Amino acid sequence: MLARPVIAVAALLVALAAIAAAIVVYDHGQQDKIGKGVTIGGVDVGGLKRDAAETKLRQQILAPLNREITVDHGSRRWRLTAREAKVATNLDATVADAVARSRQGNLLKRTWRGVTGEQLDARLQPEVTFSDAAVIRLLDRVRKSVNRPAMNATIKFAVSGPTTTPSHEGLALDATALHQKIKAALGSPTATRRFSASTHHVAPAVSTDKLIAQNATTLVVNREAFKLTVFKNLKEVKSYSVAIGAVGLDTPAGLYHIQNKAVDPAWTEPNSDWVPVADRGKVIPGGTPENPLKSRWLGIFNGAGIHGVDPSEYGTIGHAASHGCVRMRIADVEDLYPRVPVGAPIFIA
Structure with missing residues (x-):
């Protein structure tokens, strides 16, 4: 009677030993295999061997990731x-990590997962590296070809009058946005790798309209x-007809x-050879017969200016007869005066 229980126990032990051996053999066969539910960079690798x-x-x-980046403009x-971008990724290390995660837990847990197909739900991301300096060099090539500097308007004065060279808008690459897009693409196998370079217009510091406004009166x-x-x-x-400086007392040429400005300006007699020494520095009130400036004054440079002249000297108009100033008939200088603001350019040729 005792032999039967012994035989049963022995049989159970043999069965358990066989099961244990089978588990060991099974687990050994799974040691290089990735568990179900593991993805790397979005790619399902569950159930695959390492290779x-x-x-x-x-x-x-x-x-x-090895496809080239293309940027176009026109x-x-x-x-x-x-x-060139030195793109590299640690796929081998990430696969090794996936295998290691699949081997987590004791022998029975690993076997149970393998037999039942239990999901690990492990989402691994490989590390992708690249040279940002190479991206910047690409942007520099694009920028050099695309960028166009803005051109300021310019003005030129001549005896025939002022003329302008018109302004032009510039063009500039939207480099920051393109930089970010390229970096994102280099690190993603699913991203587009072709980009159109966008640009924006660059306004000139001095536009044609602004230059004309600055020289509204010349x-x-x-x-x-x-x-x-x-x-x-x-x-x-x-x-208007005018008189200018006599020889040796020339009206100064150039741009001023x-x-x-002044109405009925006072006149201070200058420290010049043509003024008696006793009178130099003497102030002649405006509006008096002795004041030679007559009615209006527009200062130009170093004591020279535009002013009226006594009717008795209208005969000097059209001649080089003044002490350096620009003389005008009284009616003419009064007509000119409100037309000209302080700061207006005057070109003397």
């Missing part, structure tokens, strides 16, 4: 190869023709600006 997983990842992750195109004195001309918005609006 098979690496092959699949090279096809679905590494190959796309008909022009620039390329950045994976080699004066030109043609000494040879004894003529003063007023230009409004670069167009001639009025001319109206420094000051």
Whole structure:
């Protein structure tokens, strides 16, 4: 009677030993296999052996990462190869990590997962590296070809009047946005790798309209023709006959600006050879017969200016007869005065 229980126990032990051996053998066979529910970079590698997983990842992750980046603008195109960008990824290490996670837990837990197909739900991301300096070099190539500097308007004064060279808008690459897009693409096997370079216009610091506004009123004195001309918005609006400085007391040539204005200006007799020593520095009140400036004054430079002249000296108009100033008939200087603001350029040729 005792033999039967012994036999039963022995049989159970043998069965358990067989099961244990089977579990060991099974687990040994799974040691290089990735568990169900494991993805690497979004690619399902569950149930694959290490070599098979690496092959699949090279096809679905590494190959796309090795495609070149292309940037275009109009008909022009620039390329950045994976080699130039030094694109690299740690797929082998990530696969090893996936295998290690699949081997977590004791022998029975691992076997139970394998037999039942229990999901690990492990989402691994391989590390992708690249050279940002290479991306910047690509952007520099695009920028050099695409960018166009803004051109400021310029003005030139001549005896015939002021003329302008018009302004032009510039063009600039939207480099920051493109930089971010390329970096994101280099690190993602699913991202687009072709981009159109966007640009924005760059306004000139001095536009044509701004330059015209700055020179809304300009004066030109043609000494040879004894003529003063007023230009409004670069167009001639009025001319006057004038007298200019006599030989040796020449009206100064060049570009100046109206420094000051006055109605019935006082006159301080200058420290000049043509003024008696006793009278130098003497102030002659405005509006008096002795005051030679007559009615209006527009200062130009170093004591020289535009002013009226006594009717008795109207005969000097059209001649080099003054002490350096621009003389005008009283009616003419009074007509000119409100047309010209302080700061207006005056070109004396």
